[in-house]
Amino acid sequence: MTTTTLEGILFRFATAGSVDDGKSTLVGRLLHDAKAILADQLEQVARTSAERGFAHGEFDFALLTDGLRAEREQGITIDVAYRYLATDRRTFILADCPGHVQYTRNMVTGAATADAVLVLVDVRKGVLEQTRRHLAVASLLRVPHVILAVNKIDLVGFDERVFRAVEADARAVARELGIPAAHVVPVSALQGDNVAAASDRTPWYDGPALLELLETLPAESEIDDVRGRFRLPVQSVIRPQGGLAPGEDAEALRDYRGFTGRVSSGSVRVGDRVEVFPGGHETTVTGIRVAGRESDEAHAAQSVALTLADEIDAARGSVIAAAGTGLTGYRQAEAEIFHLDPRPLIPGDEVLVKHGTATVRALVSEVTSSRDLETLAHQPTSELRVNDIGRVRLRFAAELPLQRYADDRDGGALLLIHLGDGATLAAATITSLG
CATH class of the missing domain: 2.40.30.10 (Translation factors)
Structure with a gap:
């Protein structure tokens, strides 16, 4: 059963930005501040930073993600780098998308299943064509939350007027693209301002720090679970293979047909009436298995196997939905x-x-x-x-x-x-x- 606490809900977010907006540094900073980097890797990065004479402190956070940059320079096609991180409040999967225009297609891959898209903007350059492209992709894919991190605020002396001008431009573009509630946060990825904690150098900004925002935004599975009607695209139909496990009923096992897939929206309980597309036939859910175990219910984003009261002609490509949905072809x-x-x-x-x-x-x-x-x-x-x-x-x-x-x-x-x-x-x- 999906819990209602943030600790039990996985949050997926994708990062995107134009070249040299500081995305590698910001991703490295997030991983570091979320304690998602092993001690030996931190030591290696600190040593490399010192050897290169890094001029902005003792630690170059961009080195934590520099492997991707090196691969791009070698001409290797890069898809999306997925990274896992966790805080005391939530667990995350971060889809780190390349910034070059020729890799924009990969941003589509990263954003397609994201709960949020984090788009970087260099405060000195403002909203560029690639920024517009990334926001257009987020709008096209209806990503639930869009965050614009206006980076390098330290390089303009934490000037509120410069930030507000970029913020106004970014919000105007977002509104034109049908993104009415974009979050705009002034940050310094290099120095950590408003990344993991609020900065006292931006007293004019009273919103949450970036990590706090990511920790508190609702995940799409929460939204779908509450608002959406149950819908399960059938991936396969399974029947028992091999011998009996201890305690299994041979007759029940012989008649078993499980319709498997990932719940795309809503929730379902044993005893619920459902309809099947194509055909529109109605039946009752008699069993639910989640992660190989019997359950009374299943929710959006869970992979399940359902058993039904009647023999329904359903196969891969069929859809099982809440009765009364009236799926139309x-x-x-x-x-x-x-x-x-x-x-x-x-x-x-x-x-x-x-x-x-x-x-x-x-x-x-x-x-x-x-x-x-x-x-x-x-x-x-x-x-x-x-x-x-x-x-x-x-x-x-x-x-x-x-x-x-x-x-x-x-x-x-x-x-x-x-x-x-x-x-x-x-x-x-x-x-x-x-």
Whole structure:
């Protein structure tokens, strides 16, 4: 059972920023202040900092994440570095995303399942095109929380006027992109101001420090558990294999059919009525297993196996949902996409579409627009190129139980996959149906 305390809830956040905004230093500082670095690694970093004559103190926090930078300089393709850290109040998975524009596609990977996105802004440079791109991705993916860390505040003498100008610009861009409640925090990753604790050098800022904010924001699983109706995309149907374990009933085991998957929203209890897509058949949940153990209930983000009272024809790609949900199948939809592949996307392209655990063929029937990252307006176009954000119309070979992404983050998300080589072409979010 999911607890209601923060200690029992995993919080995922992704970091992003333009080149040289200080993201490596900030990530290193967070890991250090959360005590997520081993003592021997700290000693190594301190020794290396001294050998290089680091001019800003005895410890270069960027060295804690410098491995990624070295790999990029060697031309190795980097996806996303996932790091684990924990405080007394919460456990985290941090998705450290590359900052260069050619790696923007990887920010999509890191942000797709994030509860929050942390975007760095150099206070001296303000909001850049890459900042706008990162905020557009966060908006496209409907990340629940967006945090802008206005970094290097020490290099402008902790001047409130400089910070407020950048804050106003950042909030204006966020609002235009449909992010109404972005958090903006002045920080010095190098000196630690407002990172783990409030700084007395910014008395004009009365908000929480960065780590305190991350510790107190609600995770998406909490939000979905309270607001969302139960929904389980079926990943597989399992039947017993091998012999009996001690105490197991042979007859019950012979009839066992478990529908497995990750609960995408809501919660379910033994005895609840559910419906299955496709077909709309209703039945009752008779058993729930979580982490291999019997349970009375399951919640959003948990991986489960359900047993049902009736023999339902469900397989990978089916969806089990709360009775009365009325899942509707659609063969057409409009979507906003982030194009990830060097090959342009044009009308007439045939692709595979992955929705939840289902994969079907689809046709790009129309490419309507791309977003200008300077003006944030959509401009008419007939193709989308790598890193473009735009809108398309899709036709599916089979019905999919789609929802608008604004209403359901899982039900409205798609991946476009190349038919020939299986490459991921684009991440897509449904904007309208039918």
